[in-house]
Amino acid sequence: MTGKDDKKDFRLSCPIPITEYPHIVLGHGGGGTLSHALIEKMFVPAFGNPYLDARHDGAVFDVDKSKLAFTTDSYVVRPIFFPGGDIGSLAVNGTVNDLAMCGARPLFLSAGFVLEEGLSMESLWRVVQSMAKAAKEAGVSIVTGDTKVVDKGKGDQVFINTAGVGILESPHPMTPKNVRVGDAVLLSGDIGRHGMAIMARREGLEFETEIESDCAPLADLVMTLIAEKINVHCLRDLTRGGLASAAIEIAESAGVQIDLDERDIPVSGPVRAACEVLGLDPIYVANEGRLIAFVPEDEKDRALDIMRAHREGRDARSIGRVVEGRTGLVTIRTQIGTRGIVDMLSGDQLPRIC
Amino acid sequence: MTGKDDKKDFRLSCPIPITEYPHIVLGHGGGGTLSHALIEKMFVPAFGNPYLDARHDGAVFDVDKSKLAFTTDSYVVRPIFFPGGDIGSLAVNGTVNDLAMCGARPLFLSAGFVLEEGLSMESLWRVVQSMAKAAKEAGVSIVTGDTKVVDKGKGDQVFINTAGVGILESPHPMTPKNVRVGDAVLLSGDIGRHGMAIMARREGLEFETEIESDCAPLADLVMTLIAEKINVHCLRDLTRGGLASAAIEIAESAGVQIDLDERDIPVSGPVRAACEVLGLDPIYVANEGRLIAFVPEDEKDRALDIMRAHREGRDARSIGRVVEGRTGLVTIRTQIGTRGIVDMLSGDQLPRIC
Numbered sequence: 001m002t003g004k005d006d007k008k009d010f011r012l013s014c015p016i017p018i019t020e021y022p023h024i025v026l027g028h029g030g031g032g033t034l035s036h037a038l039i040e041k042m043f044v045p046a047f048g049n050p051y052l053d054a055r056h057d058g059a060v061f062d063v064d065k066s067k068l069a070f071t072t073d074s075y076v077v078r079p080i081f082f083p084g085g086d087i088g089s090l091a092v093n094g095t096v097n098d099l100a101m102c103g104a105r106p107l108f109l110s111a112g113f114v115l116e117e118g119l120s121m122e123s124l125w126r127v128v129q130s131m132a133k134a135a136k137e138a139g140v141s142i143v144t145g146d147t148k149v150v151d152k153g154k155g156d157q158v159f160i161n162t163a164g165v166g167i168l169e170s171p172h173p174m175t176p177k178n179v180r181v182g183d184a185v186l187l188s189g190d191i192g193r194h195g196m197a198i199m200a201r202r203e204g205l206e207f208e209t210e211i212e213s214d215c216a217p218l219a220d221l222v223m224t225l226i227a228e229k230i231n232v233h234c235l236r237d238l239t240r241g242g243l244a245s246a247a248i249e250i251a252e253s254a255g256v257q258i259d260l261d262e263r264d265i266p267v268s269g270p271v272r273a274a275c276e277v278l279g280l281d282p283i284y285v286a287n288e289g290r291l292i293a294f295v296p297e298d299e300k301d302r303a304l305d306i307m308r309a310h311r312e313g314r315d316a317r318s319i320g321r322v323v324e325g326r327t328g329l330v331t332i333r334t335q336i337g338t339r340g341i342v343d344m345l346s347g348d349q350l351p352r353i354c
Numbered sequence: 355m356t357g358k359d360d361k362k363d364f365r366l367s368c369p370i371p372i373t374e375y376p377h378i379v380l381g382h383g384g385g386g387t388l389s390h391a392l393i394e395k396m397f398v399p400a401f402g403n404p405y406l407d408a409r410h411d412g413a414v415f416d417v418d419k420s421k422l423a424f425t426t427d428s429y430v431v432r433p434i435f436f437p438g439g440d441i442g443s444l445a446v447n448g449t450v451n452d453l454a455m456c457g458a459r460p461l462f463l464s465a466g467f468v469l470e471e472g473l474s475m476e477s478l479w480r481v482v483q484s485m486a487k488a489a490k491e492a493g494v495s496i497v498t499g500d501t502k503v504v505d506k507g508k509g510d511q512v513f514i515n516t517a518g519v520g521i522l523e524s525p526h527p528m529t530p531k532n533v534r535v536g537d538a539v540l541l542s543g544d545i546g547r548h549g550m551a552i553m554a555r556r557e558g559l560e561f562e563t564e565i566e567s568d569c570a571p572l573a574d575l576v577m578t579l580i581a582e583k584i585n586v587h588c589l590r591d592l593t594r595g596g597l598a599s600a601a602i603e604i605a606e607s608a609g610v611q612i613d614l615d616e617r618d619i620p621v622s623g624p625v626r627a628a629c630e631v632l633g634l635d636p637i638y639v640a641n642e643g644r645l646i647a648f649v650p651e652d653e654k655d656r657a658l659d660i661m662r663a664h665r666e667g668r669d670a671r672s673i674g675r676v677v678e679g680r681t682g683l684v685t686i687r688t689q690i691g692t693r694g695i696v697d698m699l700s701g702d703q704l705p706r707i708c
Binding site: 010011013014015016018021022023024025026027028029030035038039042043046047049051052058059061063064065066067068070071072073074075076107108110111112113114115116117118119120121122124125126128129131132135141142143144145146147148149150151153154155156159161163165167351352354 | 364365367368369370372375376377378379380381382383384389392393396397400401403405406412413415417418419420421422424425426427428429430461462464465466467468469470471472473474475476478479480482483485486489495496497498499500501502503504505507508509510513515517519521705706
């Protein structure tokens with residue numbers, strides 16, 4: 001009897017109601033409300049510590065006399081090779097970018113491979129070479145690693161985890177808490193390329209111009225803004241859930257409202273066409289080489305000049321601003337001039353996009 | 355034509371002969387010669403840097419004014435719950451131990467989950483709670499994380515990657531290069547529990563006494579040796595490939611011969627019985643809470659006293675010594691007094707053991 005009661009108590013102690021969600025669904029990894037519930041209700045309370053509480057792309061802490069940033073991501077993108085990149089370049093740039101979003105200079109990466117029995121050696125070699133090239137371009141060293149192999153049918157070719165260590169270069173930790181009413185929201189370039197490159201490949205869509213992923217390292221762009229003494233309040237790369245999810249997360253964490261203007265958000269012709277075919281809104285589509293930066297209004301023009309002079313920010317725009325209003329609300333002025341509310345997606349708009 | 359030649363050149367450039375190994379096999383993750391070939395021929399040259407060249411459980415480097423250690427491991431153990439632990443406690447202790455083997459005090463961990471669609475929420479909750487408990491016991495904080503979900507049939511319940519950051523406490527980096535002829539080889543306790551706990555569960559073997567995994571954090575034991583000023587030359591935890599692989603790897607890296615004595619190596623009755631049933635030699639079986647330490651002969655007795663006073667080293671023994679002889683050779687004096695050579699296993703003795 002005791003065992004049965006214990007089991008019942010255990011089930012009741014689960015912070016995600018087991019009766020409602022007895023199993024993990026794809027949406028728990030999609031960057032929307034289900035992902036958030038898992039993080040906020042289960043992981044953060046269970047592992048509870050002040051670093052996790054910052055709710056950022058990485059943790060920032062002091063070790064000895066140094067201020068470091070530390071972050072991790074697992075990559076399960078499918079297909080593993082896609083226009084503009086592959087799971088290897090993605091695994092390096094994704095983690096490099098998460099460190100940069102903390103205001104840190106990426107230094108060292110780890111690489112953990114979970115290989116499926118039967119993966120072609122040639123594919124692994126291509127992925128490894130791509131990682132080496134991306135690491136060189138981003139100026140980081142892959143210093144430690146691990147390889148596991150799972151039986152055929154228990155994995156999917158290759159999953160890669162990278163964790164990264166960097167040194168904080170910004171004068172203050174860049175967290176959503178620093179966002180202020182009046183801040184301008186700057187976007188580094190056109191959105192939707194990565195998600196649409198993957199989806200077009202998966203769905204067999206063909207356009208006149210092939211859509212290439214925007215997969216790129218953003219650390220140098222961020223270091224340049226810091227070196228030029230732009231007082232960047234907060235940064236976020238626009239991965240799973242896209243621009244919309246990034247803006248909502250920051251509005252919630254910062255306790256502010258953010259107003260965006262769709263007419264200022266660049267979307268390339270092929271991405272727009274692919275989104276229309278698939279019935280998707282580009283503001284929800286994943287990017288792997290785009291960021292938003294929150295800067296004081298009076299530094300906006302100088303910040304844009306610096307970004308536009310950089311390879312990874314040449315199409316930078318100001319796309320909105322932080323206003324007083326309702327905490328966590330993100331609004332968007334549409335192409336036709338009406339203003340709507342940007343909702344967090346519940347699940348996975350595009351599964352296994354990164 | 356060019357494309358075809360390029361493809362041929364690319365295949366020829368692969369450092370693992372594609373004609374011989376066209377695909378990844380389970381042995382590439384097993385810790386034996388196939389794993390080693392992948393690491394030594396592909397990963398190390400491709401990512402080439404001095405940190406990887408140290409061939410250790412983790413990388414040690416300077417950041418700013420601090421000397422840090424950094425390591426990663428992915429955990430794919432099956433079943434995810436086993437006597438004495440689960441994939442969660444394993445993922446924390448395994449990475450804590452890899453940091454400790456560098457002579458570092460573990461401080462911060464990352465956690466990257468790859469969940470299979472359909473995993474029961476209850477299982478995830480059990481694993482998360484187990485990780486939190488193990489982290490608390492080992493004195494580390496899980497400060498950053500990531501969750502991905504893959505479609506049903508493309509994963510196996512849950513894979514966890516943990517990376518860890520620690521601060522170097524030993525006066526010198528503990529690498530195999532410090533091993534000296536004359537060093538004593540100390541073993542912290544009886545071997546084979548983890549591997550046999552998993553195999554007994556998988557094979558449905560039942561013994562009078564259930565075999566429990568030795569899964570435990572070893573950092574405090576290592577920090578105690580360092581605090582007591584034992585001049586530890588090198589440490590290695592006895593995971594995949596067991597005592598045999600650890601000894602061979604160190605003999606190779608250090609350029610020495612190691613002589614072991616089987617009569618001094620403790621193996622519990624149930625582990626010995628299970629090994630006999632399955633036709634395995636306990637020196638190849640994985641452990642998750644055991645280490646070998648190389649110390650100068652004249653510090654051996656004091657080191658053993660310190661280890662035996664510690665919970666994780668109470669059955670510590672001296673099991674052999676480093677001798678002049680053939681580089682990379684490990685010999686063992688058997689129960690009946692003859693001396694044999696310990697070979698590196700080619701593949702995976704026990705797949706998905708960690």
